[in-house]
Structure formats: C-alpha cells, structure tokens
Amino acid sequence: MSLPLATNEIEDVPDISIDWYRAVTGLAHDAPGWVQALADVATEAVILVFGALVLANLWRTRRADRRLRVLAFAAPAVTVLAYAISEVTKTFVEQERPCREVRGVVATIAECPEPGDWSFPSNHSTIAAAAAVGLAVAWRRLAVVVALLAVLEAFLRVFVGVHYPHDVIVGLLLGAIVAAAGMALAAKLAKTRLAALQHR
Template identity: 35%
Template sequence: MGALLGAPQAQGGSLDWDVVSSVNGLARHLPSALDSLLAFMGEYGVPLASVLMLLATWLWARKQSDPAGSVAGVLWAGLAAGLALVANVPVRALVERPRPFVEHPGSLDLLMDHQANGSFASDHATFTMAVAVGVFLVNRRYGFVAMGLAVLEGFLRMFVGVHYPTDILGGFALGTAVTLLLAPIAMALLTPLAHSVSRSALAPLIAHPRPRPATGRRSARRGGPAPLPDEPPHDLAA
C-alpha cells in the first residue's frame, strides 16, 4: 500500500515529490537561523500553540451561560486529538510509507534530525487538525485560528523535509474524522460529567466564579442627597 502513496524513486516523478521538493527548496534562500526557527516551530511551537488555543477556549467556555456544555466540548477537543494520534498508529503500520528524505536521499535539505519511521499520516497534522475541529465545534472564531495553525503546521512539516503533502492531508482527514464521528457519543458522556463536576468542589474548572450580589441598602450616589431616615408608622388613631 505504501507504493501507492509514495513518490517513485526517480526524482520529479510525482506531484507529491514536486510539492515537497519545492517547499523544502525555500530553505536554501533563507538564513540558517530562520530555517532553524521554522524547524523548531514545526516540531514544537505550533503544536504548543494549538494547546494554548485549547486553553483559551476553555477559559472562554467557563464564562458562558451553559458552561458545562461548552467545557465538555473543549474536553472532547483535547481527548479527540489524543484518540486521533492513537488511531494513526495502525494506519502508519498498514501503509508503511517511507519519508521523503528516505526515498530521495541527498535531494532535500533536512532541517532537523528525524527517525526514518512511517510517513503517512503525519502525527503533527493529525493532532493540530483534531484540536482545531474540536475547538471549532465550541467557538468558531477560535476554531478558525486553530485551523490556521494546523495549515501552518502542515506547511512546516514539508518545509523541513519530513512529510509529503498527502501525508499532511491524510493527517487532516484522520483528525477531522475522529473528532466529528465520535463527537455525539463523547458529548453524551462528557456533558453530564461536566454538570456533575460543576456541583462539586471542582466547580471552578467548569464555571468561572460569579460575584455574589451585594446585600443591604444601596449607598447613595456620590454628590446626591443623603438617604432619608425611615419614618415611624403613622398613628392612625390620632
């Protein structure tokens, strides 16, 4: 099956190879320090930014009118990303696709040390897109930002020379499928759990603490007349 996805040994023999070689070729025109920075971002920076988007969505969800339902959605986004990575393990074992720097030794500027394991599908693309789709189900604005991070991650994985574009697309598809297909079951389980937690000592994890209403008489406006004292009850018999 790997032969169906992999680029042929002759260079320039597939669109997959043409795209990754062109994107990776950009590194030759950039300063080495910038190449190193982009490689770091592709390996660690963008996935971390996706996690931070998950955190930002959780902080937003705690302030909503139905915080338990929203927080359950954020929790599912994180769990879906983990499940998608697990699902990718048998996919990689089945496909067994060599990475581009393995199929075309010496033809790419490999910008980072990487083991020569299976290339399809990309774990990084799978993770970032699963997070993005899960966040989108909770908050569309944050979801679009997270999707932008996933697309950037896919580009950077090709830039450093460790994935073909179809590896990236396969990861996007896997992350999206796991998140959407299992969402109804996951939300049916996680939403009651979030409601239960909201009634426990861990309630601040679900809902942002709201200020208690003020008690007693309202103070007079600054500069206004002082409040009148309470009048004694009239003597109706007088």
C-alpha cells in the same frame, strides 16, 4: 504488443507528491537562515500552542453550562483518538520518510527521523487538525485562527523536510474527520443529557 506500465519514482508514493516535496524543500533550502531556524522551532511550537489553547478552554469553561464543559473535554479526547488512529495507520502502511528516499534533495532543515519512524500519515498534521476542529466547535471565536494554525503546521512538516505533501494532507483530513465525528457525538450526548435533566 503490450506497452510497459508506468511506474512511480518511489513505490506507493505519487510522483506529484515527490515533485511538490522537492519544490518545497528547495524553497526551504534557499530561505534565509533565520527563516529556517524559525520553521524548525515552529513545527513543534504550533502543537504546544494547540495544547495551551485546549487548556485555556478547559479553564474558560470550568463554570460554564454542561454543554460547553462537555465540548471542552471532548476537544482533547478527539485529538488523542485521532492521533491513536494515525499512529496505528503508520504501522500498517510503513512508508519511509522522504528525507531518506527522495533522490537529489539537499539537506533538510529538520533532522530526518530514525528508520522505522514512519511517514504516512503525518501525526503532527493529524493532531493539529483534530485539535483545530475540536476547538472550533468548543470555542467558536477561535475557529479561523486554529484552522490557519493547522494548515501552517501541515506546511511546516513538508518545509522542514520530514513529510511528503500527501502525508500532511491525509493527516489533516484524518484529524478533521475524526474530530468532527467525535465532537458531533459529544454535542449530541450533552444535549440529550441536558434534556433529561430538564425533564426530571
């Protein structure tokens, strides 16, 4: 006699991610109105902060040595690359947003994106992680601050109701891995180029 196979509540979505989503959005629903409003603004504002920091670093290093200038330009480049990979991944996975699929969830803070605006992985988390790694390498003094900002962004995407926890976790990992590899390559190229110039 064969036992029935266990099935997830939502196909291709881990049940634990659904449970965490319900818990976090429930917390958001019970939060004071000002917290909800702040979270709704912050989920987009954090990305703008990363953009401002990238621009500030480009300005800061405009007269620095070649290595720092290369790393400053590499930080936004790896962020764009990570975003592109995330966006392509979405088109293959085509996972619906939790605000459309999870039963029993009260109204979310953020408006649920249109159908076809896929959930996995989280672009915001990918961008935040990639920018954080890029800035941490190019501007080490900011490493702790940008790491915390990236984690905050990931949490907020679940808190406002537009992503599952596994969306943002994978987004963070994707952004960090792509950026780390890209920044390592940029540092190596800058070092090789500098060595070549010194031996002329």
